[in-house]
Amino acid sequence: xxxxxxxxxxxxGMYVGRDMLASVPEDRREDYLRLVQEISDLKYQxxxxxxxxxxxxxAEQDDAAVERYLDQVRAIADVGWKSGVEVxxxxxxxxxxxxxxxxxxxxxxVSEATAGAPDDADTQAFIAELDDLERQLREVEPKQQRATExxxxxxxxxxxxERRRKHAQxxxxxxxxxxxxxxxxxxxxxxxxxxxxxxADPEAALEASNTLLxxxxxxRLSHDGASAWVRRGLDVLEKSKEVGRGYFRMGSKYSLxxxxxxxxxxxxxxxxxxxxxxxxxxxxxxxxxxxxxxMDTVDRFGPDHIMLPADMRFFRDDDRNFVAYKVAAAHGAAxxxxxxxxxxxEQIPETVADLGAKYGPGAK
Amino acid sequence: MAVETQRMADFRIVEEPYYLPVGNxxxxxxxxxxxxxxxxxxxxxxxxxxxxxxxxxxxxGRTLVTVGCHEDxxxxxxxGKYTLRGDETIWQDGPLTxxxxxxxxxxxxxxxxxRKDTTVVIHPLTDDRRILPIEKKGEVVQAPIEFMxxxxxxxxxxxxxxxxxxxxxxxxxxxxxxxxxADLEEEIVxxxxxxxxxxxxxxxxxxxxxxxxxxxxxxEGVSTRLLVYAxxxxxxxxxxxxxxxxxxxxxxxxxxxxxxxxxxxINTQF
Numbered sequence: 213x214x215x216x217x218x219x220x221x222x223x224x225g226m227y228v229g230r231d232m233l234a235s236v237p238e239d240r241r242e243d244y245l246r247l248v249q250e251i252s253d254l255k256y257q258x259x260x261x262x263x264x265x266x267x268x269x270x271a272e273q274d275d276a277a278v279e280r281y282l283d284q285v286r287a288i289a290d291v292g293w294k295s296g297v298e299v300x301x302x303x304x305x306x307x308x309x310x311x312x313x314x315x316x317x318x319x320x321x322v323s324e325a326t327a328g329a330p331d332d333a334d335t336q337a338f339i340a341e342l343d344d345l346e347r348q349l350r351e352v353e354p355k356q357q358r359a360t361e362x363x364x365x366x367x368x369x370x371x372x373x374e375r376r377r378k379h380a381q382x383x384x385x386x387x388x389x390x391x392x393x394x395x396x397x398x399x400x401x402x403x404x405x406x407x408x409x410x411x412a413d414p415e416a417a418l419e420a421s422n423t424l425l426x427x428x429x430x431x432r433l434s435h436d437g438a439s440a441w442v443r444r445g446l447d448v449l450e451k452s453k454e455v456g457r458g459y460f461r462m463g464s465k466y467s468l469x470x471x472x473x474x475x476x477x478x479x480x481x482x483x484x485x486x487x488x489x490x491x492x493x494x495x496x497x498x499x500x501x502x503x504x505x506x507m508d509t510v511d512r513f514g515p516d517h518i519m520l521p522a523d524m525r526f527f528r529d530d531d532r533n534f535v536a537y538k539v540a541a542a543h544g545a546a547x548x549x550x551x552x553x554x555x556x557x558e559q560i561p562e563t564v565a566d567l568g569a570k571y572g573p574g575a576k
Numbered sequence: 577m578a579v580e581t582q583r584m585a586d587f588r589i590v591e592e593p594y595y596l597p598v599g600n601x602x603x604x605x606x607x608x609x610x611x612x613x614x615x616x617x618x619x620x621x622x623x624x625x626x627x628x629x630x631x632x633x634x635x636x637g638r639t640l641v642t643v644g645c646h647e648d649x650x651x652x653x654x655x656g657k658y659t660l661r662g663d664e665t666i667w668q669d670g671p672l673t674x675x676x677x678x679x680x681x682x683x684x685x686x687x688x689x690x691r692k693d694t695t696v697v698i699h700p701l702t703d704d705r706r707i708l709p710i711e712k713k714g715e716v717v718q719a720p721i722e723f724m725x726x727x728x729x730x731x732x733x734x735x736x737x738x739x740x741x742x743x744x745x746x747x748x749x750x751x752x753x754x755x756x757x758a759d760l761e762e763e764i765v766x767x768x769x770x771x772x773x774x775x776x777x778x779x780x781x782x783x784x785x786x787x788x789x790x791x792x793x794x795x796e797g798v799s800t801r802l803l804v805y806a807x808x809x810x811x812x813x814x815x816x817x818x819x820x821x822x823x824x825x826x827x828x829x830x831x832x833x834x835x836x837x838x839x840x841x842i843n844t845q846f
Contacts (some may be wrong), residue, residue: 489837492792493785494844538840 227252227260235267239310247282250299255293258285261300266303277307284319292326301565338570364550365549375574379414386418401435405442411462420445427471433521437474444470477525478533487537491518491545499548501541518544587680588637595624595631597763598756605632608749612704614725614747619753622799624764625728628753629683638722639680641671645690651697654684655710667691667713676708679722687727688740695744699760701725702747711828758784764800769807775816777844779803785841793834798824816846 213365227249236244244266252259262285269278281303289296299322306315330338383486387406390424395400402424410417420442427433433441443469449456460466472479480487484501490497524533547553604681605628608615616626626642633640643654656670675682687695700707722775727748729740755761758780765776780803787797802823808818820842 228835486837487788487838489792489834490840493788493837493841496788498792538844542844 227256227477228263229490232263232267233243236270237238237273247278251282251289253290254286255296257297258289258293258300264561265300265304269307276362284315286483288319288323288326291323295326296321298322354560379418380410383410383414383418383421387421390421391430394425395429398435401438402428405438408442408446409449412446413453413456416445416449416453416457416460419457423460423462428501430522431525433471433474434476437476440474464506475523477523477527478530478537480522480537482522483534483537487518487541488537491541491548494542495545495549497545497548516548518548520544586676587641587678589630589640590632592634593630593820594764594767595627596756596760596767598624598753598760599749601628601753602632602635604751605634606747609636609724612706612721612724614727614748616748617732617751617753618750619728620755620796620799621730621754622801623755624800625753626683627635629681629726629728633681633798636681636724638724639678640683641675641677641678642683642685643671643682645687645694646686646690647689649664649690649694651691652712653691654694654697655708656712658712672698672701673710673717675706676723681724684725686730687744688729692741695741697743698727699747701749735780745817755787755797756768756784757796760799761803763799764801765803765807768804770811771807775810776807778816779806779820779824782820782842782845786828786838787826789834789837794829794833797827800827818841820846 228245233241233244243501247266247451248259248263251262262282266278266279269281281300284303285296285300288299299319302318303315303571309315391399391402405424406417406421409420424438424442427441428435428438445456445459447463448459448466455464458464462471480501480503484503488499488501491501498516502517502519503522504519517543524536526536527533550567551559579742605615608719609632611703617628619625629642641814642650652670652674654670654700656668659664659668660789669677672682672684674680674740683692684698700709701719701723702725706723708717709715712841756764761780761783762773764777765779766773769776769777782798783798783803786794790797790823805822806816806820809823814822817839821839825838825842829835829838
């Protein structure tokens with residue numbers, strides 16, 4: 213069965229069928245819906261039954277009968293809604309009985325039967341006390357809920373504080389060896405920035421302490437750049453601890469983007485291949501170009517690679533910084549070509565002879 | 577039926593082409609000519625192979641018929657073909673037949689680019705038979721003793737798809753060419769372009785450095801011919817750096833980083 217409920221009639225549409233509404237004269241449909249809504253506000257089940265019966269009464273065009281029906285249903289509902297539902301169902305048939313008083317008598321009987329004898333004084337007192345207690349309980353309920361919430365919050369904070377203390381302890385152990393590797397000129401900047409991160413999150417500070425060491429010692433960021441990088445990281449940390457820790461670990465794309473944005477000078481990465489080809493062409497050897505921050509993995513000086521700063525910041529513009537790179541690469545290429553790192557005293561006569569053969573007698 | 581042959585005067589080299597010997601290649605070539613042996617010139621592009629053949633052609637007083645080989649070159653293109661001329665069908669000798677008949681030098685440039693059937697055509701000319709069969713006419717042309725076959729071949733271009741068959745390679749006296757040493761190359765650049773010794777020296781230094789990149793992304797180093805071009809532009813009033821960029825840098829690579837590194841080498845020299 214499909215249902216219909218005009219917007220102005222509350223949820224009456226949930227139980228007024230389309231066929232019920234169709235059987236009500238068109239000019240009375242608004243009244244029908246309104247009345248059903250009123251009754252259902254008393255009790256939903258009453259509304260359902262009234263909705264079924266009212267079309268019959270409206271069809272008889274007897275407004276007095278409709279009025280009387282609803283009054284009687286309300287009266288019974290006051291004393292017991294279940295009796296009211298049954299009365300609402302039976303009453304329209306009784307209105308058609310030869311004796312017009314029959315319906316009144318039926319309502320009176322059911323009403324008295326439902327209501328019973330008036331309460332004695334004790335019962336009245338019990339009811340009043342119960343009502344009062346129930347009211348008090350209802351008032352306390354939100355407070356109980358809040359108390360539960362607060363307990364959960366405090367427990368979470370306890371756990372967080374515990375974790376925080378654990379990471380602070382780890383930071384305490386990790387910092388001294390890191391500080392031992394920090395170049396003195398970066399000390400103030402480094403300590404200030406690590407302290408800022410530590411105050412926000414010791415776990416993130418563990419990550420930041422290592423990353424900042426590399427960034428500052430490797431001259432990849434100026435002090436201002438390091439401060440800006442940390443500030444941007446703290447913003448991330450405030451929104452999400454996990455993402456923020458990733459930022460300070462340099463494990464997020466955003467972190468690398470910020471670093472790239474804050475970098476001053478020319479990054480070796482951008483010109484490494486050009487410099488490699490340049491040095492290879494100059495020296496005639498297969499030369500690799502490596503950043504100084506790779507020093508941990510390769511010898512600083514070797515016969516096949518040139519170590520260059522990861523960033524060149526001698527000048528304000530990239531063109532001149534590239535020239536600085538080029539000079540350094542040419543210097544490295546010459547050392548490789550002429551065997552600076554392969555040199556030994558025993559080789560002097562041979563080296564002089566080789567140079568003479570290569571560049572003419574003037575080279576001697 | 578008429579037969580059409582090209583005027584041999586068109587192939588005669590009257591003025592001495594400039595050529596600076598690098599080693600004993602002139603003596604070897606002359607010896608091969610006297611012994612009626614075919615010659616194969618091997619070497620990178622722009623190192624002077626064609627100029628050498630022109631020089632030898634002038635030196636020996638022989639006409640020179642040059643064929644630039646390509647992948648669509650057929651045996652008919654070399655030997656000859658029937659063609660319509662008005663209402664008449666005529667036979668037109670190909671460049672190889674023309675050179676054979678005239679007792680000149682037939683120079684097949686970049687022979688490795690030609691189709692395989694084309695290379696087979698030259699085989700009877702390269703052994704002691706010294707004949708050129710013209711199958712379409714049912715003729716065999718006997719090469720006079722003055723005829724010489726010369727091919728050029730750039731080993732740098734060989735691949736699994738393009739290489740000379742051993743049966744072809746082993747029919748030739750091979751002369752190996754490479755870029756000349758710095759002194760000779762400076763002299764060539766100076767003579768060919770007219771630049772002074774200082775500019776020539778710088779150009780040759782740039783070339784030497786660029787050639788160091790041959791195994792690092794460059795298929796071939798900068799050729800002597802390109803150095804001459806650079807010198808000619810400079811001599812024509814172009815500043816050295818843009819002249820070198822246009823002749824030494826951009827023609828040999830499309831790799832932008834490679835181009836930049838070569839430009840830096842040029843900047844270093846100029």
